[in-house]
Amino acid sequence: MREVVFVDFARTAFGKRGGALRGFSGTELGALCLKGLIEKSGIWEKGGNEAVNAVFAGSAFKDKLSSAPVRYMTQLAGFPVSTEAHQVEMQCGSAITSINHAAFQVALGYTDVAIAGGVESHSTRPVFLSSVTDPYKALAPQWITMRLAPEDEQNIPMVAAADLIADIWNISRTECDEFALRSQQRLAAAYASGIIGDEIIPVTVPGGKKAPDIIVNKDEHPKPDSTMEGLSRLRTVYEGGTTTAGNASGMNDGAAFVLMMTAEKAKELGYEPYARWVMGADIGVEPRLVLNAPAKSNLKALRLAGLDIADMDVWECNEAFAAQNLGVIKEMEQLTGKTIDQEKWNPNGGAIAIGHPNGASGARITQFCMKQLEKTGGRYGIISSCCGGGQGTTTIIENLRR
Numbered sequence: 525m526r527e528v529v530f531v532d533f534a535r536t537a538f539g540k541r542g543g544a545l546r547g548f549s550g551t552e553l554g555a556l557c558l559k560g561l562i563e564k565s566g567i568w569e570k571g572g573n574e575a576v577n578a579v580f581a582g583s584a585f586k587d588k589l590s591s592a593p594v595r596y597m598t599q600l601a602g603f604p605v606s607t608e609a610h611q612v613e614m615q616c617g618s619a620i621t622s623i624n625h626a627a628f629q630v631a632l633g634y635t636d637v638a639i640a641g642g643v644e645s646h647s648t649r650p651v652f653l654s655s656v657t658d659p660y661k662a663l664a665p666q667w668i669t670m671r672l673a674p675e676d677e678q679n680i681p682m683v684a685a686a687d688l689i690a691d692i693w694n695i696s697r698t699e700c701d702e703f704a705l706r707s708q709q710r711l712a713a714a715y716a717s718g719i720i721g722d723e724i725i726p727v728t729v730p731g732g733k734k735a736p737d738i739i740v741n742k743d744e745h746p747k748p749d750s751t752m753e754g755l756s757r758l759r760t761v762y763e764g765g766t767t768t769a770g771n772a773s774g775m776n777d778g779a780a781f782v783l784m785m786t787a788e789k790a791k792e793l794g795y796e797p798y799a800r801w802v803m804g805a806d807i808g809v810e811p812r813l814v815l816n817a818p819a820k821s822n823l824k825a826l827r828l829a830g831l832d833i834a835d836m837d838v839w840e841c842n843e844a845f846a847a848q849n850l851g852v853i854k855e856m857e858q859l860t861g862k863t864i865d866q867e868k869w870n871p872n873g874g875a876i877a878i879g880h881p882n883g884a885s886g887a888r889i890t891q892f893c894m895k896q897l898e899k900t901g902g903r904y905g906i907i908s909s910c911c912g913g914g915q916g917t918t919t920i921i922e923n924l925r926r
Contacts, residue, residue: 525631527787529797529924532565533891534725535780538879539647540744544729545777546647549589550883553727554581554643555600557779560725561639562601565783570793577635578608580626581781582618582642583883584912585649597643608635614806616842617909617917618642619780619886624804624919626784631801636789641781642883648777672913673811680812682844682912686772687765689815689851697766700846701755704771704876707843711873712748719899720872723891745774745879771846776879780887798894802904802920803829809914815848817916818908819855825906825918833862837902837923840889842909843874852908871896885909890919897923 536557539545545553558579562568567575581594590596595609614621619642626640652668673679680688690700714720726741750770758768790797805825809817818841826832833856841849853864872892875885886909893905903926908918 526633528627528630528784528801529787529790530799530801530894530921531783531785531790531795531797532561533723533782533887533894534561534564535723535884535888535891536727536778537724537740538743538745538776538778538881539740540879541646541775541777543647543744543777544738544740545645545727547729548645548727548777549648550583550587550643550645550779551589551593551597551600553645553777553779554593554597556727557643557725557781558597558601558603558639561781561783564725567637567783571637574604574606576603576607576637576639578610578626578629578638579603580610580612580622580638580640581883582612582614582622583644584615584618585644585646585882587645588648588650593643614915614917615912616844616880616882617886617911617915618883620890620907620909620917620919621806623782623784623887623890624917627801627804630784630786637785639781639783641779641887643779644881644883645777646775646881678811678914683761683765683767683772685812685815686767686845686847687762688812690766690847693851693854695766695847695850697760699850700766700771701752703846703850704755705750705752707870707873707876708746708748708750710871711746711877714872719895720892743878745776746877766847767845771876773844773875773880776881778879778881778884780884780891782887782890797924798898799921799924802922804919806915806917809916811914814912814914815844815910816851816855817910817914818918819852819859819916821916821918822856822906822908823859825920829920831904831920833860833864835904836906837868837900838871838893838896838905839864839869840893840905840907841870841874842880842885842889843870843876844880844910846876848910849874890921893921898925901926
């Protein structure tokens with residue numbers, strides 16, 4: 525197989541639901557991010573406007589603008605009509621799975637250059653009405669409630685799934701709050717040090733008749749002034765549970781993508797790659813245990829790559845909930861008998877702090893992983909996410925800027 529490398533990346537800032545990016549659909553945010561990545565990387569200048577053969581992207585909650593969102597966003601971004609557009613649905617792991625699918629095609633010779641990632645707009649996510657209510661019954665259209673599992677006992681809300689993981693692994697509310705506070709603090713430190721931020725593509729929000737345009741280039745969700753005292757005052761969602769708004773991710777708007785190609789093509793075009801794609805893996809688990817699925821997909825990816833826990837210098841796992849990440853760590857440690865260094869776990873903060881535009885988050889954590897590896901000189905990084913419905917997805921990368 526051919527060697528697959530990452531040569532550049534970009535994302536929008538992550539906005540709050542109803543925040544500065546509320547006027548953009550997911551496809552529009554995706555198009556803006558794709559255009560920004562094309563300009564940032566100079567790929568069309570280096571290889572012509574047909575240099576990118578394919579775009580792979582996903583989202584978890586559909587799009588208000590198009591039923592073919594990836595094709596739509598590539599056209600909106602000005603890609604040639606010949607550019608392939610692959611829509612990947614893996615819930616919160618959609619961007620990671622998009623990256624793996626792109627890597628498979630590049631490695632096997634189906635394509636030379638690809639962009640992969642994802643988008644989400646919680647501010648504009650659509651809702652659905654049934655179109656099959658018999659009109660003669662004089663009933664109003666019925667709202668459709670989407671499910672993640674066919675069995676009622678498996679089809680539980682994500683907050684309940686987080687509390688279930690906390691119960692299984694005996695994770696306390698204090699541990700969750702400590703983890704959440706650490707996420708906020710690490711993200712604030714990463715902004716201050718400059719390790720993150722320059723990957724953000726500014727988005728211009730048009731002003732009104734008398735109001736100026738607004739440039740959105742900073743994440744809206746972080747709460748760097750969080751304290752343990754403040755977190756401890758928040759109520760749990762369910763009585764007796766562990767999960768609060770303070771130790772869970774947000775529902776956010778944003779897009780994120782990475783530019784991938786063969787090592788040979790990178791050399792031809794004059795790129796210095798950030799990292800090499802090593803391995804990807806997916807796995808299924810009980811839907812109600814979805815939040816711990818990355819533990820198993822991580823171990824599967826490590827086994828397929830011939831690597832070990834001790835080989836990993838950076839662990840990036842999307843922070844849907846603090847209980848989820850702590851449960852993933854505990855399960856991997858129990859299954860392997862080895863200890864995971866939590867200093868290497870989401871070292872620049874995670875979705876609890878920066879927010880969670882579901883389909884985009886996997887590409888964002890991939891970017892954070894590459895930046896951390898470059899900063900520290902570490903060799904291997906692992907990127908993972910749980911996926912609604914009971915799946916886990918993982919990517920392993922190797923730093924090429926050591």
